[in-house]
Every structure is written in structure tokens, then in C-alpha cells.
Amino acid sequence: MKFRSAILVLTFGCGAPLLSAQVLVDGPILLTGPNDAAKQVTGIPVSTAPADILSAGAVQAGVVRTSPAVTGNSWLIDLPAMGTAPAAGTHLVVRAPLAAEGPVNVVLNGTEPVPVRRGSVDLNGSDLVEGTMLSLVHDGSAYQVLNGRSDLRRECPAGMADVNGQFCIDITERGSADFFEAALACSAVDRRLCSWSEFHGACLRSGALGLVGMTNNWEWTNNSANEDNSVRIVGASNCVSAGNGLASGSVDRQFRCCFTR
Structure with missing residues (x-):
């Protein structure tokens, strides 16, 4: 195994003026002693100068990398x-x-x-x-x-309205299709069919959001219904209108896509 070289700083006293020197050691430094407490380097001064050795306490406290207060951009x-x-x-x-x-x-x-x-x-x-x-x-x-708020909200695509900061909804209905075709159409543009609760929340604010045709016919949602092969449909006459519609093989319906911000 190849070891990186180490530099030892030696200090000599014995009544004479202190002398210091650096010795290059091309190999590992092994600390020996009767127990773990004796196998350590002590007396390291508290210093954060670029060329000085750091004590474990200085590293653990993060003083060499923690910034003082900053302002602005x-x-x-x-x-x-x-x-x-x-x-x-x-x-x-x-x-x-x-x-x-x-x-x-x-x-x-x-x-x-x-x-x-x-x-x-x-x-x-x-x-x-x-x-x-x-x-x-x-x-x-x-x-x-490496941290902080990384999941930033996405902007609503063109033709959609921001309902509550969490999702966007199509301003106008999309053409008629069965449930599966409607779901695929939304997926093709990186969106999804709206849930029943999303439709309801948007419908209650349709005037403020500028939504068109929220209560003029049945629209598909992505919620199931209490019947086999059926899907929740909403919006026939008001914001709480709800019914069941066969997913396919019956009536094509208009729909809206939603987009998670």
C-alpha cells in the first residue's frame, strides 16, 4: 500500500531558545501506546490559518466553513x-x-x-x-x-389556471372521448385527469379563475365510482353534480386536464 507522506513539526527546548523544524516522513505514522488515550496527538493550538493543522474540535464545530452573517444576493x-x-x-x-x-x-x-x-x-x-x-x-x-427547498413549484402551462398554488386546471374543456382516451390525452401533454375534489375546488372559484363551461355538461374525473367499470363524472348543472359513467363503450364525454405544480 502506498501512503502519502507526512510532515512532522519538531520543537526543541532544554533551556535554550526554542528551535522548530519540519521533517518529511515518506510513510505512515503509527501512534503507539498502552491504551487508546495514549495514542493521540495533543497540544494542537487553536488556529484556522490555511497552513496550520486543525484540531478535532475546530473541525467538529465547523468554524472553518461556517460563514458569518451575509446579506442581499x-x-x-x-x-x-x-x-x-x-x-x-x-x-x-x-x-x-x-x-x-x-x-x-x-x-x-x-x-x-x-x-x-x-x-x-x-x-x-x-x-x-x-x-x-x-x-x-x-x-x-x-x-x-445541497439542501433547502429543492421542490420548487412549476409554472402553470399555457391555457391553464392556478387554482390554489398546488395544481393547475384547463381553462376550457377538451373534446369528447371515452375515459381511457381522455386519460391518455392528458398524459401525452404531461398532465392528468383532474380528481373529483380538484374539479369541485376549481368550480367554486370558476369566476375568479376565468374557467369556462364548468357546469354545462358531464365531465370525466380520475375517480372511480360505486359501479363496476364506471368512473365518477361531474359538473352537469352545478359544482356538486356527480354521477357514474361507463369508462368505455357508452357515451364520450368532455374533460379537463390538471397539472401538479
Whole structure:
């Protein structure tokens, strides 16, 4: 097995002025002693200078990577232990501030701004929850956010209305089809048939949402009914109208697709 070389710092006293030297050891360093307590390096000074050895306490406390308070969208971080330009693998822990709409970047120890991203997408300051502790790792070109609110809501596609921030619904009905054809039509555009409760919630707010034809005929939902081979149909005359319709081989019906944000 090949071991990386180690550097020992030796200090000599004995009444004379202290002398220090570094010795390069091209092999492993084995700590020996009668028990585990004796097999340890002690007397390591508390220091976070880039060239100094770190004590276990300093590493466990995270003092070398935990950022002081930052503000706005450009985070000015002063951590002397990190040296100058950040390298790939640099790990920072930052308490998210109240930030504005727009991209976020990190300026570490006065170096050039480095963008903060989720994958290939720049982190938007308006998506941050103030006070969240963010774990950032430099990937060579940007800091990647490893935690925080990653499941961001998607925008409603064109022709759909946002009902309650959780899902979108088609503003107008789609052409007639049996249940299976309707379900496939929604799936083909990365959507799904609406549930009975989603239709009902949207119907109650149809005026405010600008929805058209919510109560002029029966529409398919993705809920089953209390009959074999039947599906829940809704909206014949009002928002609480509900019935059963054969999934196929009977009457084609209009339908709406829903989209989860």
C-alpha cells in the first residue's frame, strides 16, 4: 500500500531558545501506546490559518466553513482558513438572508463572485427561506446547493389556471372521448385527469379563475365510482353534480386536464 507522506513539526527546548523544524516522513505514522488515550496527538493550538493543522474540535464545530452573517444576493464571506480562490470541493455553510428576486453569488475572501446554483439553474434569491442553513459545495465553476427547498413549484402551462398554488386546471374543456382516451390525452401533454375534489375546488372559484363551461355538461374525473367499470363524472348543472359513467363503450364525454405544480 502506498501512503502519502507526512510532515512532522519538531520543537526543541532544554533551556535554550526554542528551535522548530519540519521533517518529511515518506510513510505512515503509527501512534503507539498502552491504551487508546495514549495514542493521540495533543497540544494542537487553536488556529484556522490555511497552513496550520486543525484540531478535532475546530473541525467538529465547523468554524472553518461556517460563514458569518451575509446579506442581499451577493454574499461576502470572510473565512481566512479557506485561503484565496475556492477550489472544487470547497464546502461552505451559510445562513440564508432575506434576498431579492435575482441570482445569488458568493464572494469568498475578496475573490471573484461565484454563482450559486441548483444543478444548472441559478439560485433565485426570492426562492430562499430566510434563516435556512444552506450547505454549498464548489463544483469547479459554481456553488451547488445541497439542501433547502429543492421542490420548487412549476409554472402553470399555457391555457391553464392556478387554482390554489398546488395544481393547475384547463381553462376550457377538451373534446369528447371515452375515459381511457381522455386519460391518455392528458398524459401525452404531461398532465392528468383532474380528481373529483380538484374539479369541485376549481368550480367554486370558476369566476375568479376565468374557467369556462364548468357546469354545462358531464365531465370525466380520475375517480372511480360505486359501479363496476364506471368512473365518477361531474359538473352537469352545478359544482356538486356527480354521477357514474361507463369508462368505455357508452357515451364520450368532455374533460379537463390538471397539472401538479
